[in-house]
Amino acid sequence: MKWETDLVKDIRYHDYRDDLDWNGGEFLDIHNRPIDVRHPDTGQSQTMSVCNIENLKHQFNRVRNSCKCILEIGVDCNGTPTEMTSTSTFLRYKRQDTFYFGVDLDDKSYLNNPNKNIYTLQHDSSDIEYIMNFIRSKGIIEIDFLFIDGWHSINQVMKEWEYTNWISKSGVIGFHDTSIHPGPHAFVKYLNRSKWEVLENTCSDYKNDWGIGFAWKK
Numbered sequence: 001m002k003w004e005t006d007l008v009k010d011i012r013y014h015d016y017r018d019d020l021d022w023n024g025g026e027f028l029d030i031h032n033r034p035i036d037v038r039h040p041d042t043g044q045s046q047t048m049s050v051c052n053i054e055n056l057k058h059q060f061n062r063v064r065n066s067c068k069c070i071l072e073i074g075v076d077c078n079g080t081p082t083e084m085t086s087t088s089t090f091l092r093y094k095r096q097d098t099f100y101f102g103v104d105l106d107d108k109s110y111l112n113n114p115n116k117n118i119y120t121l122q123h124d125s126s127d128i129e130y131i132m133n134f135i136r137s138k139g140i141i142e143i144d145f146l147f148i149d150g151w152h153s154i155n156q157v158m159k160e161w162e163y164t165n166w167i168s169k170s171g172v173i174g175f176h177d178t179s180i181h182p183g184p185h186a187f188v189k190y191l192n193r194s195k196w197e198v199l200e201n202t203c204s205d206y207k208n209d210w211g212i213g214f215a216w217k218k
Contacts, residue, residue, distance in 0.1 A: 002165055021151050061093070069145075070098060070147070072087060073125045075087050075102035075106075075111070090145075091118065096116055101121065104120065125150050142171070144172070146171065152184060154183045167217070175213045175214070178210075179203070179209060197217075
């Protein structure tokens with residue numbers, strides 16, 4: 001698998017811990033702290049902080065003008081344009097000719113809009129062949145922005161890293177929850193810095209933040 005050439009070590013425990021989405025801070029060096037991020041205006045709990053959104057926008061804007069394909073694993077949007085989610089951010093700021101593909105186990109088809117090149121797939125992100133065949137059916141052969149925010153276990157993030165086989169030369173990979181979940185936390189920490197530029201957590205100054213990280217090829 002591709003992680004074997006992109007990580008400096010095997011981050012697995014080779015036991016039940018590799019499939020945990022959440023470990024309560026028991027494993028790795030993740031702080032065991034409560035997370036409660038709220039919308040700055042409404043006070044409503046949310047999964048992405050202002051810092052997360054601003055950093056996602058910043059990294060996406062680096063490739064926006066040349067971006068032909070966004071692949072998001074874990075679609076977090078209930079159809080409200082003003083929601084502070086990664087999905088809403090991509091759909092709000094992408095060019096109309098940029099393809100958006102969202103993969104989720106839940107039905108997100110209410111977002112589908114072929115006229116704006118927006119497609120969702122209710123499918124397991126581990127089925128790389130199925131997802132990539134669908135993407136290729138739309139004439140897309142590379143991914144310009146990959147956002148990993150599905151099941152947060154070590155094993156699952158390792159599987160989803162396979163999508164970087166199709167990342168474009170200037171493409172960006174984003175990881176949500178790098179400060180609190182085992183898979184994204186360990187993966188960005190041990191990415192090979194000789195091959196990848198890595199930002200482990202661009203919101204590390206905020207203690208009650210899920211964390212968001214990014215990587216791109218050197």
